[in-house]
Amino acid sequence: MARNIKVSIIEDDETLRDGYAFLIGATEGYDVISTYCSYDEAAKKIAADKPDVILLDIELPGVNGIDAIPKLKKLLPNCYILILTVYESEKQIFNALANGASGYLTKNTPSTKIIESIKEVREGGGPMSINIARLVIRSFQKNQESPLSKRETQILELIGEGKSRGQIANELFIDLETVRSHIKNIYLKLDVNSRADAIKLARQNKLI
Amino acid sequence: MARNIKVSIIEDDETLRDGYAFLIGATEGYDVISTYCSYDEAAKKIAADKPDVILLDIELPGVNGIDAIPKLKKLLPNCYILILTVYESEKQIFNALANGASGYLTKNTPSTKIIESIKEVREGGGPMSINIARLVIRSFQKNQESPLSKRETQILELIGEGKSRGQIANELFIDLETVRSHIKNIYLKLDVNSRADAIKLARQNKLI
């Protein structure tokens, strides 16, 4: 490694902020170059700090951490953002990641793991706390006990891609009327009567 | 911990299989109760083994690892499956997770991490190799440079949910003609002329 990793911390709790700063700063290979207690405060100066990695809290006064991510990314396009928070709600996690966070740690994470994660994120990894990884993986998993047959699932997937009956028929080399039959059965099984409702239910229950 | 973790290994390479078996078996708290060189071979006996965790290879003779996951899950609903493979393609990873794998490790993973991951998966975690976690996290991240405006993105998301112009208009409290205008602009910007194409392009480029 050529040079130390430059870390900035944005965290409103002073005790935690100083604690992290001390821990990380004391570790060889890491420099804590700045700490801020809010995004608004950080916004003025963080571009000049040019950190490699930002440790970001979610529960912040003013602009919250989630909304701060794209703003920070705009100021520092090559900087990695590591979320460090107590929030474990699916929405928070997925929004943080969608906004450009490169990792997500909860505050019960041992400090050694935090320090390791900072290096990991800069090397192209995606560090997550154990409980976060579970949620993330679960978000991929399909329901194993679907009421739908294979063909029905397949057609529902195509409906989820916005395709019309005709397009589906062409893609699967079957008649338009066959597609229609399958859709009727899907609606029956899911107890819905529109594409939008079918997609919603299917996604909620991870049938597709 | 009350009792040792019971591990089964399905891996066609004999050297690797024996290597893993030895390493894990020699670790306190772990028992390797069976090893198999294919799914077909495992299918006959693994239900009786009642492992807590299965280490599963993807490149197997006969039924491949991805397809073996749901079959194993059916035989052993409470068993965790940990993929251990050289494959790092997005499709393989997402299919494995969708089929019910609880973790995904690549074969360059150090043995200590593998052993740690076995425990982690049984405690409800979702262990992943660093490079896998990167791909998984990236799959959530939206494109920060979308050509679409906020409203357009919002409407495209609703289109992705299979909603009609009318439904979108109701949901956003705007006129049907306004929705139409936005959709026209979306089509112009994305250079498409159908819902299906717009959704496809938007998902490919992570605009939604």
Add this chain to the structure above:
DNA sequence: TCACAAATCCCCCAAATAGGGGGATACTAT
């Protein structure tokens, strides 16, 4: 201040689509 994007709304039109009925046939697995 001026241009531009964004968001809102309005009209025309024809063709396609969706969803509600009612069936039939053939194959497969239990």
Add this chain to the structure above:
DNA sequence: ATAGTATCCCCCTATTTGGGGGATTTGTGA
């Protein structure tokens, strides 16, 4: 044998779609 699956056929109407052509207002950045 009975249920589920996959395939195909007909009726019907209301809705939706996508292609044109506009307009107005608001806010932002140059």
